[in-house]
Each structure stands twice: as structure tokens, then as C-alpha cells.
Amino acid sequence: MQPAVCRILDANLDRAREGLRIIEEWCRFGLNSSQFSDECKQLRQELASWHTLDLRAARNTPGDPGTDLTHPQEERRSSLGTLLQANFCRVQEALRVVEEYGKLYNPKMGVAFKQMRYRVYTLESHLLGYQRHQRLAQSYLYLVTSPTEGLFHVVEAALQGGLSLVQYRDKNTADLDRLEIARQLRQLCQQYGAIFLINDRIDLALAVDADGVHLGQQDMPIAIARQLLGPQKIIGRSTTNPEEMQRAIQEGADYIGVGPVYETPTKAGKAPVGLEYIRHVAKNVSIPWFAIGGIDVNNVNEVLNAGAQRVAVVRAIVQAEQPTLVTQYFLAQLARIQNRTP
Ligand SMILES: Cc1ncc(COP(=O)(O)OP(=O)(O)O)c(N)n1
Numbered sequence: 001m002q003p004a005v006c007r008i009l010d011a012n013l014d015r016a017r018e019g020l021r022i023i024e025e026w027c028r029f030g031l032n033s034s035q036f037s038d039e040c041k042q043l044r045q046e047l048a049s050w051h052t053l054d055l056r057a058a059r060n061t062p063g064d065p066g067t068d069l070t071h072p073q074e075e076r077r078s079s080l081g082t083l084l085q086a087n088f089c090r091v092q093e094a095l096r097v098v099e100e101y102g103k104l105y106n107p108k109m110g111v112a113f114k115q116m117r118y119r120v121y122t123l124e125s126h127l128l129g130y131q132r133h134q135r136l137a138q139s140y141l142y143l144v145t146s147p148t149e150g151l152f153h154v155v156e157a158a159l160q161g162g163l164s165l166v167q168y169r170d171k172n173t174a175d176l177d178r179l180e181i182a183r184q185l186r187q188l189c190q191q192y193g194a195i196f197l198i199n200d201r202i203d204l205a206l207a208v209d210a211d212g213v214h215l216g217q218q219d220m221p222i223a224i225a226r227q228l229l230g231p232q233k234i235i236g237r238s239t240t241n242p243e244e245m246q247r248a249i250q251e252g253a254d255y256i257g258v259g260p261v262y263e264t265p266t267k268a269g270k271a272p273v274g275l276e277y278i279r280h281v282a283k284n285v286s287i288p289w290f291a292i293g294g295i296d297v298n299n300v301n302e303v304l305n306a307g308a309q310r311v312a313v314v315r316a317i318v319q320a321e322q323p324t325l326v327t328q329y330f331l332a333q334l335a336r337i338q339n340r341t342p
Pocket residue numbers: 142144167169199200214215216217218219236237238239256257258267290292312
């Protein structure tokens with residue numbers, strides 16, 4: 001066997017194990033998930049069983065020109081999500097290298113590492129889905145955007161105020177422009193570790209790899225959206241009465257919108273549902289739900305007193321002179337009602 005092949009195998013077995021360890025630490029200490037950390041551990045142990053003494057003996061660190069090479073992106077991680085994704089990528093690449101070069105070393109290596117690579121893909125998808133749903137459960141304020149000058153500045157200002165959930169809602173822009181706006185919003189949200197959903201359009205959500213969609217009663221059925229998006233993405237549904245509420249939950253919505261609570265020019269002509277429906281939802285719903293429609297800093301406490309713990313707003317933030325401050329105010333009120341720190 002050529003020493004170079006053994007060195008490639010040795011280096012990539014190490015790389016895969018290190019990446020898995022980084023992921024495992026988050027599963028264990030960040031998510032407290034024994035299921036995910038056990039899977040990482042098993043994969044590491046399987047890797048170790050292939051890392052034989054003769055492969056380790058081929059190591060030549062002083063003669064390796066690659067030890068000083070780092071990409072600028074490796075020196076900074078903008079969020080936990082990007083850190084995890086970078087390490088999944090690293091593990092998958094390393095496994096692929098071992099899968100190919102391993103065929104020269106031991107014919108069984110190709111099959112074994114292919115299987116491991118697929119296990120890592122599955123782990124990644126489950127882990128990112130789990131994190132996404134956890135993030136949703138921890139989100140109390142939801143910004144639904146409307147087309148406006150300086151949209152990115154507004155969204156970024158709100159993210160700086162602590163916002164963690166954004167919906168891109170845009171009814172009239174050309175698809176080509178929507179695609180670009182959605183891409184940029186998605187990147188911005190990713191930078192701040194916020195969830196990014198798209199209103200109405202499953203295709204757009206898929207195109208920019210958004211975290212999910214928000215669908216109204218006239219939009220795609222949840223079952224079809226779920227088929228297209230898979231179990232790890234978030235699907236929200238609008239509801240205006242107890243029947244729609246019940247159906248959305250049965251159909252597998254991850255959260256529901258509840259409103260419009262008050263009349264609002266953002267959805268002109270739509271009858272308000274009032275606080276009675278808020279009280280009904282507060283008593284009967286255990287999945288996350290967001291009161292929406294005409295909510296602002298002056299009336300938010302009325303909505304919270306009716307039992308809402310989460311609110312979604314458009315104008316209150318998009319048209320605010322100081323979106324960061326308004327976001328902080330909402331978050332403080334929402335935390336106060338639950339005796340949490342914002
Ligand atoms: C959080 C949230 N709740 C409700 C809606 C309204 O959705 P829909 O009824 O489909 O109306 P449009 O927003 O598409 O006009 C929402 N977007 N977000």
C-alpha cells in the first residue's frame with residue numbers, strides 16, 4: 001500500500017472523528033439529548049475501529065503542507081447553526097474521502113463508510129429539525145414583513161433587539177425579485193440564529209432552503225406542504241375560529257396564527273376575531289400559537305391579558321422609527337407575563 005494512501009486515510013479518519021466530537025458536545029451539553037449524543041458516540045467508536053495501527057503509523061505531521069492552511073471562514077462562526085453545519089460538512093467530506101481511498105486499502109471500507117455517511121446525513125437532518133422546533137418553542141415575538149424601503153435594515157434592527165422568528169410576506173413583487181429578497185433575508189436570519197419562514201409559497205421556501213412556510217386557509221393543504229418540505233421543516237397555519245384551530249392541529253401544523261385580533265389595514269376587509277377567540281385558544285391549544293392582527297405597543301397587554309403568550313406583528317415593527325427598541329419592548333412585555341427574562 002502506498003504510504004500516501006495510508007496518510008490520507010489516517011488524516012480523514014481523524015478529521016471525521018473530530019467533527020463528530022464537536023457535534024456530540026452540542027448534543028450533550030446544549031440539547032441534553034442522549035439520543036443524538038449516543039449516535040455521535042457510536043459513529044466515533046466505529047471510526048476508531050477502522051483506525052488501525054498501520055494507518056496511524058503512516059502519519060507525518062511535520063511533512064504535511066496542509067497543517068497551516070485555514071480558510072478565513074473557519075476562523076469565525078456567525079452562529080451555532082453555521083458551526084454545526086460546517087462540522088457536518090467536514091465529517092461528510094472526510095467520510096467520503098475514506099470511502100473512496102479506503103477501497104484501495106480494504107474492500108469492506110467502501111461499503112462501511114458509505115453507510116456511515118448516510119447515517120451522518122440522517123443525524124444532520126434530525127438534529128437541525130429538532131433545533132429548529134426548539135427555537136420555535138422559544139420564540140414569543142414574530143415579525144411578519146411587508147414590502148418597505150429599507151426592509152433589510154428594519155429586519156436586522158429587530159434581530160438586534162432579540163427577535164428570533166421572521167416571516168417574509170410579499171404579495172406583489174415579481175418572483176425573480178422575491179427570490180433575491182428571500183435569499184438575503186434567509187442569510188440575515190441565519191446570521192442571527194433566527195428562524196426564517198416564507199408566507200404562502202412552498203416553492204420559494206424550498207428554493208432558498210427556508211426553515212418552513214406559513215399557510216392560510218386558502219393556501220396549500222398542510223399534508224401536501226409536509227410531503228414537499230419533510231418532517232423537519234416548520235409549517236404554520238392561520239386560524240380564525242375553533243374549527244380551523246382544531247383542524248390545523250390535527251393536520252400537523254407546528255404552530256398556528258390566531259387572528260386578526262383587531263381590524264388592520266395590513267389585511268383590509270378581514271373581520272377581526274376579537275379577544276374571545278384568543279381566550280378559547282389559550283384554554284385549548286398546547287402547540288405554539290401567535291395572536292396577530294392590529295397588535296401594537298399600546299394594546300399588546302390587552303392581548304396578553306386575554307391569554308396570549310406570543311404575538312405576531314407587521315406594522316408595529318416595520319413602520320417603527322426604532323425597530324430595535326420596539327422589539328425589545330415587546331419581548332420585555334412577553335417575558336414579564338411569564339416571569340421570564342427576555
Ligand atoms: C403568523 C401568521 N398568521 C396569519 C397569517 C395570515 O395568513 P393568510 O391567512 O394566508 O393571509 P396572508 O398573510 O397570506 O395574506 C400570517 N401570514 N402569519
